Amino acid sequence: MKIFAFSTARERAGFAELDLPVDPSETPRTILGRVAPQLPLAGLRAAIDCEYWDWDVPVGTASELAIIPPVSGG
Amino acid sequence: METHIEFTTQPIVIPAARASTRETGAEVEFRGIVRGTEQGRAIAGLDYEAYAPMAELQLRRILDQLHETWPCQAAWFIHRLGWVPVGEVSLYIRVLASHRESAFRFCMALIDLLKKDVPIWKLTSPPATRAEAGSPQKSK
Numbered sequence: 221m222k223i224f225a226f227s228t229a230r231e232r233a234g235f236a237e238l239d240l241p242v243d244p245s246e247t248p249r250t251i252l253g254r255v256a257p258q259l260p261l262a263g264l265r266a267a268i269d270c271e272y273w274d275w276d277v278p279v280g281t282a283s284e285l286a287i288i289p290p291v292s293g294g
Numbered sequence: 295m296e297t298h299i300e301f302t303t304q305p306i307v308i309p310a311a312r313a314s315t316r317e318t319g320a321e322v323e324f325r326g327i328v329r330g331t332e333q334g335r336a337i338a339g340l341d342y343e344a345y346a347p348m349a350e351l352q353l354r355r356i357l358d359q360l361h362e363t364w365p366c367q368a369a370w371f372i373h374r375l376g377w378v379p380v381g382e383v384s385l386y387i388r389v390l391a392s393h394r395e396s397a398f399r400f401c402m403a404l405i406d407l408l409k410k411d412v413p414i415w416k417l418t419s420p421p422a423t424r425a426e427a428g429s430p431q432k433s434k
Contacts, residue, residue, distance in 0.1 A: 227343055227415035267413070270348035286345055286413070293373060293414030294326045294385050294405060
């Protein structure tokens with residue numbers, strides 16, 4: 221699975237993009253706990269294959285997990 | 295409804311104006327311009343980043359949803375990415391509708407939802423690295 225960290229989440233996570241094997245039963249929270257345990261999830265949203273996703277729902281066979289900090293387009 | 299969504303790292307080129315159909319009676323345009331201050335501090339510009347595939351998906355959903363409430367004939371959404379100096383346009387929206395109320399409200403609601411759910415970010419200084427998924431893209 222590819223894992224993306226955007227904007228302010230990138231510095232706190234310590235990476236912009238990772239590629240790692242993930243079990244379908246894992247959730248965004250458990251995956252982030254493995255790769256960026258120092259990253260507080262408060263205020264962040266998870267997205268799975270471009271859809272907002274609950275931190276505690278298994279990711280299944282998805283190919284992308286994105287860490288979405290508060291958006292500020294415009 | 296005809297829709298145009300574009301992300302570009304180049305200065306935004308405003309599309310040529312035209313009515314969508316003989317029923318078009320209103321055209322609303324919005325340009326978002328980078329201000330010289332951010333949270334009270336002087337800045338030289340803003341650095342925009344997007345998770346482009348997701349931003350496009352969310353925008354299409356928002357456009358469809360708004361069309362149900364405020365019917366429009368066409369909508370253009372162009373967002374600049376990368377470094378945008380103060381005074382330049384970072385966002386361009388154009389909405390065509392039969393009546394002004396739909397066009398104005400569609401445009402206002404689109405900007406409100408953009409700032410709530412569309413994965414685009416601005417920083418006052420360029421980041422060192424970016425995820426490849428943030429690459430600009432264009433679709434119509």
